[in-house]
Amino acid sequence: MTQLLQASKEQMQTWRRHLHQHPETEFSVFDTAAFVIQKLIEFGLVVHEGVGQIGIVAELRKGTSSKAIGLRADMDALAIQELNEFSHRSLNDGRMHACGHDGHTTMLLGAAQELAQHGTFDGTVYFIFQPDEEHGAGAQAMIDDGLFERFPMQAIYGLHNMPGMAAGHMSMNSGGVMASEDNFKIVIKGRGGHASQPHHHIDPLVIGAEILLGLQTIVSRSINPEQQAVVSATEFITDGAVNVIPSTVTITGDCRSFSEEVQDIIEARMGQLVAGICQAHGAEHEYTYERVFWATINTAKETQAAGKAALSLLGEKSVDLACRPKTISEDFSSMLRVKDGCYAFIGNGIDSVGGCMLHNPHYDFNDDILETGTAYWVTLVQQELNAEAGVV
Numbered sequence: 001m002t003q004l005l006q007a008s009k010e011q012m013q014t015w016r017r018h019l020h021q022h023p024e025t026e027f028s029v030f031d032t033a034a035f036v037i038q039k040l041i042e043f044g045l046v047v048h049e050g051v052g053q054i055g056i057v058a059e060l061r062k063g064t065s066s067k068a069i070g071l072r073a074d075m076d077a078l079a080i081q082e083l084n085e086f087s088h089r090s091l092n093d094g095r096m097h098a099c100g101h102d103g104h105t106t107m108l109l110g111a112a113q114e115l116a117q118h119g120t121f122d123g124t125v126y127f128i129f130q131p132d133e134e135h136g137a138g139a140q141a142m143i144d145d146g147l148f149e150r151f152p153m154q155a156i157y158g159l160h161n162m163p164g165m166a167a168g169h170m171s172m173n174s175g176g177v178m179a180s181e182d183n184f185k186i187v188i189k190g191r192g193g194h195a196s197q198p199h200h201h202i203d204p205l206v207i208g209a210e211i212l213l214g215l216q217t218i219v220s221r222s223i224n225p226e227q228q229a230v231v232s233a234t235e236f237i238t239d240g241a242v243n244v245i246p247s248t249v250t251i252t253g254d255c256r257s258f259s260e261e262v263q264d265i266i267e268a269r270m271g272q273l274v275a276g277i278c279q280a281h282g283a284e285h286e287y288t289y290e291r292v293f294w295a296t297i298n299t300a301k302e303t304q305a306a307g308k309a310a311l312s313l314l315g316e317k318s319v320d321l322a323c324r325p326k327t328i329s330e331d332f333s334s335m336l337r338v339k340d341g342c343y344a345f346i347g348n349g350i351d352s353v354g355g356c357m358l359h360n361p362h363y364d365f366n367d368d369i370l371e372t373g374t375a376y377w378v379t380l381v382q383q384e385l386n387a388e389a390g391v392v
Contacts (some may be wrong), residue, residue, distance in 0.1 A: 012370045015039070016215045017088035019102035020365070023077030023095040026132045027053045027141075032105070036129050039109050043116040045127070047287070048150075052142030056129040057151050060115060062385075063122030068340075069384055070126040072332060073108040073375055074101045074133035083361040099358050100161040100348065103365035105129060105158070110370065111377035119378065123385035126151045134254035136181070136292045139334040148339055155302045156341035157333040157380060159373060160366060163357050165347030168372040170310040171323035172344040174303040176258035178227070178296035181329035182266065185252050186211060187286040187328045188272050192240060192247035204249035207281045208236060211251065212272040222269045223262055230256040230327055231266060256327045258295045293329035299340040306342040309380040314372070328358075346373050 015035075024032050031053050040047045045058040082089050082096040090096045112127045128147070132138035148386070165171065190204035196348040215231050223229045240246030255266050267289045278285040303321075310319045323345065332343050346369055348354035354366030 008110060008113070009206035009371050012106050012374065013367045015109060016102050016106040016365060016370060018369060019105060020055040020088050020097045020388055021091050023090050023092050023097045023102070024075075025077055025079055025095055026135055027138070027314050029054055030076045031129045033129070036075065036105060036109065040112060040127070043113045043239055045112060045116060051147060051150075052131070052138060052145045054131050055138065055142045055145075057129040057147070057199075058129075059111060059151070060112065060119075060125045060127070062119065063125070065123040065385065066327065067123035067385055068151075068153040069123070069128060069165075069380070070128050070153040070379065071108055071111065071153070072128040072130055072156060072158045072335065073104040074104050074130050074138070074254060075105050076101060076132050076134055076138065078134055078359060080359070080361055084364060086364070089336065096361065097365070098360060098363045100247075100363070100365040101133065103161055103367075103370065104159065107370055108377065109376035109379070114374065114378050115381055119382065121382050121385035124153075124154055125385070128156070128282070133331050136331040139331040140291050143334060143338060146374050153339070153386075155305075156335050156339045157302065157306060158330075158335075159376070160330065160343070160345055161348040161349045161354075161369065162345040163355050163363070164350055165345065166318075167347050167349040167366055168200070168314070168369050169318045169320070169347040170344055170376065171320035172298065172303055172342060173321065173323050173325070174298050174300045176295050176325050177298050177323070177324065177343055178330050178333065179230075179256035179258055180263055180291065180295040180325045180333070181293040182255040182263060183252070183290045183292055184255065184270060185250065185288045187276060188249045189286075190247055190249070190281075191283040192245045195243045195245050198245060201245050202281060202283050203245050204280060204283060205238060205246060207242070207283050208249040208251055211274055212236070214277060215253075218266055218269045218273070222265055227262055228256075228258055228325065228327070229266065230254075231270075241242070256329065258325060260295075263291065291330055294333040294337055294384075295341050296330050296333040297336055298342045299336070302342040305384055306344050306380065309383050310344070310376060312383070313375055313379045346376070
């Protein structure tokens with residue numbers, strides 16, 4: 001770790017805690033974006049605002065090479081009421097940085113400052129600050145606004161903190177590293193009435209229970225055991241009462257997998273099960289299946305590059321180059337569908353400082369890993385845009 005990065009730790013912690021205190025959600029990250037833009041301008045970068053509504057792309061060129069890479073961080077928070085009591089807890093009611101995007105943004109800002117002031121590379125770095133990762137719309141919004149046409153790059157890289165992994169350690173793999181997320185909604189339309197006369201009704205509760213059990217057969221009987229998949233019903237909502245058989249039951253849920261082929265199978269089998277069971281009981285139904293996040297698929301060459309940078313920075317004992325795929329989802333996946341790249345993980349800690357799981361009201365980003373994440377970005381850029389070799 002360079003002395004400069006060590007000297008900037010306190011500064012980065014101040015940035016990170018400021019962002020943590022002022023969380024914003026979805027595309028409404030106005031104050032966050034203004035803070036990021038102010039810092040980038042102070043560092044001397046060329047700043048492009050409003051990419052994908054409120055996304056930011058900052059451009060840093062050195063040398064004469066046409067080579068370029070992109071580094072991406074997410075800016076949005078979650079609609080969660082923070083339960084922490086420390087001094088930098090959220091000041092915005094019902095909103096919280098419970099996923100560490102405040103830390104991601106800070107590490108990328110730190111890398112931008114370091115590379116602008118002291119970086120030795122030949123080419124262009126695009127620092128990408130994205131809104132609305134949590135709802136899966138921000139990456140696609142930036143892509144649709146010409147991200148890769150307006151800012152041509154050969155590869156793009158992302159980084160996420162991971163509680164439960166030793167602080168500052170890193171992991172990645174080539175191929176599927178995070179799952180897709182699909183959401184489904186099943187509305188069963190029966191005929192309700194008095195609970196004492198069920199023979200007069202078409203009971204959507206019984207039909208819904210049968211559907212719930214049927215959903216469990218999709219993975220076990222329709223998906224190749226060598227492939228990963230999860231089908232989870234998460235809500236069962238009725239319009240009945242203690243003595244009233246409902247007329248309508250709504251079931252919603254979530255599906256995860258690592259290939260579009262498996263997504264297709266789940267969507268089709270679920271539709272067949274719902275239609276068949278409802279028809280057998282004389283009920284009508286509505287069925288929707290929405291693909292929210294694609295699977296995050298790292299490309300081999302870029303994963304090798306990310307691994308090389310991590311190894312040179314941290315050493316073999318602190319880097320896992322073949323981590324197990326995770327069934328969480330990330331909309332960086334949309335970027336990897338159109339651009340080669342690698343999404344890596346950095347340990348947030350295994351103890352009370354960084355071990356609390358993501359999306360938890362007690363979570364906090366571990367400031368002790370700010371230097372490591374920043375140094376990883378700097379190392380990756382100087383490695384891939386090597387001034388001496390002139391190649392990526």
